[in-house]
Amino acid sequence: MVTETGVERLQNYVDGRWIDVAASQTQQVRNPATGAVIAEVPLGGAAEVDAAVQAAHRAYASWREVPPIQRARYLFEFKNLLEKNFEELAATLTREHGKTLHESRGSVRRGIECVEVAAGAPSLLMGMAIEDVATGIDCESIRQPLGVFACIAPFNFPAMVPLWFYPFAVACGNTFVCKPSEQVPLCQRFMFQLIEDAGFPPGVLNLVNGGKDVVNAILEHPLVEGVSFVGSSPVAAHVYRTAAEHGKRVQALGGAKNFLVVMPDAEMDKALDAITESAYGCAGQRCLAGSVVLAVGDAHDRVRDGLAQRARALVMGDGAQEGTDMGPVISATHRKKVLDYIDKGVAEGANMVVDGRERTSEEGFFVGPTLFDGVTPDMVIAKEEIFGPVLCVSTARDLDDALEIIRQHPLANATSIFTTSGKHARDFKYRVTASMTAVNLGVAAPMSFFGFGGAKGSFFGDLKAHGREAFDFFTDKKIVISRW
């Protein structure tokens, strides 16, 4: 459907059909590199969620009886279609999100890897059995699907994050409702066209566009068995509480403030290249983005000067242009939020080394790479998630001091150490509080066959996203004890 202004209005995908949504409220989707409106998304509510959940519930009865090997074949077909449409998907991602094509390709690839791992369900769903738990009595543990699951996604990985969940859920025999971020709904629209082409039975996978009303309706719907959420920590806490109150399984991945420790013995050039990519790649809008560098001992001056030189050299522009290192942030509202944090850092007395405010532009939602030095743990820019291209340099006396600074932060998503000392690396990974930890890498990103998720205020729940844990989250382990 096309609106009066010639912009496409998105539909929901429910019960195997694309349907118009009669929502009174809509939101414009913009290309962040130009500010141009590229689609309009209806902000539905409880009625749209109910239609999708009822369709998923109906489909569940027969989908759970489809043998796992056949369910996996639908995923193989979906994967083939994702491969065939790889470049177009990456271009769609860049157009709605603003990240570079290189980054978009990487995240579509990571999404496809989730489909590949989920297609291993026939092996990964196997249970356990033992004879003679007592004489003549046998016992088995069988993984069974539970019913309808749903995911609620953030704006920063529009193609990949929903794929952390629904391939695994349906491979296990559940049915699904996906709610993408209303800021970036186009990649999932594209993927659901491929899901339709892959021939999944109607109702197995459903797409509902919208904002918080859709989220709250999912959390309260009696037929939704479990919810996977990825987004900011305050919303993650709300989702965790509300879904649990309504008797659902829930895994809620929240925000981050990621510390990168640089020891004096680090291979400095490699470390600073990795930190620059971590902090400014995706314009700092990754939950794994480096946010505070803890320069240990006499590493400080080399860290500050090397990072300043690299930040200044980054090419900022439309992510669709080859050669761009860093695109815009997601929206005008978000740009203002990031700029307010930069002003706050200056007001708090941090030393401005590279000022990204000098590189904003009239067109698009750009903020230049920004580097602060002399940042102390009590400053707001050291405490709160900025989610933009702003990197803070702080100092730590030694590794113990660095670990203590990290321990005191309430968020604990990802972290890195740069060192040539095996002892320092081992101490760090043994003691650090963040649960995604890297040694000599700037982005501690677990692959799809491992679990993904943080600790403390960065994660609410117990079973993390993808990997083997997905098969625990999306199944019940039934115990059958038999005597004949």
Ligand code: NAD
């Ligand atoms: P967000 O919390 O604003 O939105 C996430 C989802 O929640 C969206 O689908 C949105 O529609 C919905 N939502 C927003 N406000 C709501 C409310 N009040 N009630 C109910 N639903 C609501 O997050 P975002 O800005 O889209 O994404 C960025 C955040 O996501 C950052 O904090 C980032 O660290 C985090 N993130 C975390 C991970 C991780 O693995 N831990 C991965 C990616 C992003």
